[in-house]
Amino acid sequence: MKPPERHEPDPVPRDPTSAIAGAASPAWTDVRGWGRLGMRAIETAPQDLIVGSRHAVLTRGLGRSYGDASLPPASRPEVMSTRAADRILAFDPSTGVLRAEAGLSLRSVNAVFMRRGWFPPVTPGTQYVTLGGMVAADVHGKNHHVDGGFGEHVSRVLLRTGDGHVVECSRQSNPSLFAATLGGMGLTGHILEVEFALRPIPSPWIQHETLRIPDLGAFLEQLSASAAHWPFTVGWIDCLKRGAAMGRGVLIRGRFADASRAPRSSPPEISRLRVPFDAPNVVMRDGVMRTLNAVYYATRGLRPAAGIEHPEKFFYPLDALLDWNRLYGRRGFTQYQCVVPRAAGPDGVERMLRVLTDRGGSSFLCVIKDCGAEGLGTLSFPMPGISIAADLPVRPQTQALVDALNETLIALGGRVYLAKDSFTRAEHFRAMEPRLPRFLAERARWDRERRIRSALSVRLMGDPP
Amino acid sequence: MNVLILGATRGMGRALARKYAARGAALALLGRDAEDLQRTAADLVARGASAAVQVACDLEKTETILPALHTGSTALGRVDVIVLTAGIYASQESLEASPDLTEKLLRVNLIATIRFCEAAREVLAVQGGGTLCVFSSVAGDRGRKPVAIYGASKAALSHYLESIGYRDHERGIKVVCVKPGFVHTDMTAGLKPPPFAGDPDAVADVVIRAIDRGTPVVYAPRIWGLMMALIKRLPRAFMRRAKF
Ligand SMILES: Cc1cc2nc3c(=O)[nH]c(=O)nc-3n(C[C@H](O)[C@H](O)[C@H](O)COP(=O)(O)OP(=O)(O)OC[C@H]3O[C@@H](n4cnc5c(N)ncnc54)[C@H](O)[C@@H]3O)c2cc1C
Numbered sequence: 023m024k025p026p027e028r029h030e031p032d033p034v035p036r037d038p039t040s041a042i043a044g045a046a047s048p049a050w051t052d053v054r055g056w057g058r059l060g061m062r063a064i065e066t067a068p069q070d071l072i073v074g075s076r077h078a079v080l081t082r083g084l085g086r087s088y089g090d091a092s093l094p095p096a097s098r099p100e101v102m103s104t105r106a107a108d109r110i111l112a113f114d115p116s117t118g119v120l121r122a123e124a125g126l127s128l129r130s131v132n133a134v135f136m137r138r139g140w141f142p143p144v145t146p147g148t149q150y151v152t153l154g155g156m157v158a159a160d161v162h163g164k165n166h167h168v169d170g171g172f173g174e175h176v177s178r179v180l181l182r183t184g185d186g187h188v189v190e191c192s193r194q195s196n197p198s199l200f201a202a203t204l205g206g207m208g209l210t211g212h213i214l215e216v217e218f219a220l221r222p223i224p225s226p227w228i229q230h231e232t233l234r235i236p237d238l239g240a241f242l243e244q245l246s247a248s249a250a251h252w253p254f255t256v257g258w259i260d261c262l263k264r265g266a267a268m269g270r271g272v273l274i275r276g277r278f279a280d281a282s283r284a285p286r287s288s289p290p291e292i293s294r295l296r297v298p299f300d301a302p303n304v305v306m307r308d309g310v311m312r313t314l315n316a317v318y319y320a321t322r323g324l325r326p327a328a329g330i331e332h333p334e335k336f337f338y339p340l341d342a343l344l345d346w347n348r349l350y351g352r353r354g355f356t357q358y359q360c361v362v363p364r365a366a367g368p369d370g371v372e373r374m375l376r377v378l379t380d381r382g383g384s385s386f387l388c389v390i391k392d393c394g395a396e397g398l399g400t401l402s403f404p405m406p407g408i409s410i411a412a413d414l415p416v417r418p419q420t421q422a423l424v425d426a427l428n429e430t431l432i433a434l435g436g437r438v439y440l441a442k443d444s445f446t447r448a449e450h451f452r453a454m455e456p457r458l459p460r461f462l463a464e465r466a467r468w469d470r471e472r473r474i475r476s477a478l479s480v481r482l483m484g485d486p487p
Numbered sequence: 488m489n490v491l492i493l494g495a496t497r498g499m500g501r502a503l504a505r506k507y508a509a510r511g512a513a514l515a516l517l518g519r520d521a522e523d524l525q526r527t528a529a530d531l532v533a534r535g536a537s538a539a540v541q542v543a544c545d546l547e548k549t550e551t552i553l554p555a556l557h558t559g560s561t562a563l564g565r566v567d568v569i570v571l572t573a574g575i576y577a578s579q580e581s582l583e584a585s586p587d588l589t590e591k592l593l594r595v596n597l598i599a600t601i602r603f604c605e606a607a608r609e610v611l612a613v614q615g616g617g618t619l620c621v622f623s624s625v626a627g628d629r630g631r632k633p634v635a636i637y638g639a640s641k642a643a644l645s646h647y648l649e650s651i652g653y654r655d656h657e658r659g660i661k662v663v664c665v666k667p668g669f670v671h672t673d674m675t676a677g678l679k680p681p682p683f684a685g686d687p688d689a690v691a692d693v694v695i696r697a698i699d700r701g702t703p704v705v706y707a708p709r710i711w712g713l714m715m716a717l718i719k720r721l722p723r724a725f726m727r728r729a730k731f
């Protein structure tokens with residue numbers, strides 16, 4: 023049963039004199055994923071998403087997904103950006119429930135609410151993402167082991183489906199569409215509005231500890247030992263190290279500081295630098311990365327091992343350097359992020375790291391996280407286990423490296439994170455995603471012709487190019 | 488602080504309204520689409536505005552101007568600042584192709600805007616002063632090929648704003664004329680950005696400071712002040728050949 027069409031504004035543009043600029047006239051632009059992979063496409067950025075989504079092929083937020091998830095299919099190079107639709111529609115200070123247009127950025131959420139004692143229940147490692155992108159990727163944070171993904175905290179989304187309906191979905195209304203939308207990479211519909219609950223925090227400051235860990239076994243032990251007492255944990259390991267030092271790195275854990283321990287002042291504005299141009303490709307050569315890793319390991323240990331930290335430095339260390347992806351040059355980079363199920367144990371993690379190091383998949387740093395229970399999202403990435411993420415500069419051998427990693431991952435029963443992916447093959451994806459048929463069936467209910475699609479869904483789900 | 492704004496639904500007006508909201512100001516939002524105004528008001532209240540009343544006002548319907556200013560200012564009690572960002576842009580080619588469009592643009596950007604300002608001056612004068620901030624454009628600073636008609640509307644507006652600044656000085660009214668360069672908003676969507684294109688948030692920072700200080704003319708982004716000083720000095724022979 024399809025719900026009735028919601029009331030929609032008159033389809034006749036308010037201003038019939040179309041020559042008047044201001045109707046979000048379409049423009050050809052370079053649209054790119056964060057890994058710099060991109061294409062020429064017609065981009066619109068309407069303020070009114072209900073109207074703007076009527077004929078849209080794909081919606082994107084701030085383009086922080088690394089691969090081709092936010093790029094339209096080659097034969098219909100059209101994409102709607104939500105960046106102009108960023109209004110907060112309601113906030114209830116008694117419950118923390120926030121409803122907003124899908125283009126609202128996490129940076130704005132933090133800027134408005136952190137000083138009032140509220141913080142998002144889940145945040146990815148950058149605040150330059152939109153609520154729509156957070157729902158579509160069902161993002162996870164350093165607290166996945168206790169709080170699950172963002173989707174667990176979303177109570178409602180307003181969606182325009184591929185067959186043109188504007189529908190509310192939640193756990194009560196259209197629950198299967200709701201579940202498919204969490205982590206559905208924008209393929210179940212254009213997300214117009216998002217409602218979720220912010221969390222009260224005792225202060226905006228973070229109490230943290232940093233531990234230097236000599237090897238992988240110790241690392242995984244510490245990660246699980248920390249989970250019980252620390253809501254936020256993350257590890258950075260040097261994945262160029264082989265042998266006994268494989269997996270050496272730093273473990274960072276934190277929690278919001280009690281008001282009694284935190285500074286009285288609000289965290290000050292952080293000054294940010296910007297990478298002004300594309301670096302030459304040599305910058306991210308292996309030798310350079312090896313040195314950077316060694317320096318990072320050495321200097322992290324020099325920082326105070328515990329203390330009070332600025333929340334942005336804790337949650338978003340990479341945001342300090344704007345456009346840092348340009349350091350990877352024009353060829354760009356990809357991120358390989360996968361989750362190795364708990365059952366595969368430390369050996370499984372080690373096997374993945376070994377493929378990475380043996381095949382020379384140099385990465386500046388490799389991020390290790392602990393994932394908790396699987397959430398509601400039909401295609402959401404996390405499952406109980408260990409997530410590994412490594413940035414890989416794009417080289418001629420990258421495809422072979424990702425293939426090798428995926429083959430090992432499939433044997434271990436793990437899966438990759440679509441928000442980071444650009445090299446996984448359709449057959450590998452099918453092998454790691456027994457949930458795919460269920461997702462496609464739900465998508466077909468609302469969009470039989472697959473009108474909404476992306477370069478990613480063409481690559482992985484057999485959509486029309 | 489109490490601020491009345493026409494144009495807060497989009498672009499630079501929206502960005503400026505958010506700055507005032509963050510300061511906890513009480514706002515009167517004038518605009519032409521009730522639902523859009525309502526969503527904008529909710530946003531501004533969530534961002535800290537102590538109030539955001541909504542009032543219908545459409546520069547294409549000049550009869551709405553006086554009642555809107557009256558309703559907005561009465562709701563606020565005292566008005567410290569009146570801001571008008573509303574305006575329209577169309578390319579020179581489309582204006583040349585349509586006399587109706589030309590007339591509409593001149594009516595909105597000039598006639599209706601001046602009518603609004605005349606009424607706003609009275610509101611401020613009656614209460615003993617305040618600030619009137621109106622968005623003109625760098626396009627009014629020098630005759631140029633691509634902005635003959637739009638530029639003319641803004642040149643006349645800048646001229647008018649300068650004059651009322653002098654006239655109202657004694658009455659305690661400060662007039663701030665904002666001259667944006669190219670700024671990424673709905674208005675410029677689809678146009679090729681020149682160097683030094685700005686974004687609305689940065690423009691709003693510059694404008695709110697100018698309003699605080701009562702600066703009579705402000706370019707935003709600031710670099711456009713230098714650029715226009717240069718462009719104003721270019722010889723006619725050069726301008727005949729230049730494309731910008
Ligand atoms: C430095 C960095 C750190 C990161 N850290 C993490 C992390 O810790 N955890 C994590 O989970 N992710 C992380 N990410 C990935 C990022 O959180 C996700 O890719 C997120 O989806 C990006 O949001 P966006 O608004 O930029 O969306 P985009 O990248 O523009 O789009 C992402 C996907 O969402 C879809 N989409 C976006 N908006 C809508 C909408 N309104 N309606 C329908 N579909 C939509 C797009 O079609 C696309 O499939 C990180 C990324 C970067 C660059």
Ligand SMILES: NC(=O)c1ccc[n+]([C@@H]2O[C@H](COP(=O)([O-])OP(=O)(O)OC[C@H]3O[C@@H](n4cnc5c(N)ncnc54)[C@H](OP(=O)(O)O)[C@@H]3O)[C@@H](O)[C@H]2O)c1
Nearest residue numbers: 494496497498499545546547573574622624669670672674
């Ligand atoms: N963007 C630039 O590069 C640039 C450069 C120089 C000068 N300017 C000037 O700066 C001002 C603001 O520009 P912007 O880019 O922020 O514009 P914008 O994004 O197009 O926003 C224009 C605002 O004006 C309102 N408006 C338009 N026509 C109206 C009418 N007839 N009655 C009432 N309100 C009306 C719009 O309301 P709705 O939401 O109802 O449409 C909207 O709030 C304009 O005067 C423009 O000419 C802009």
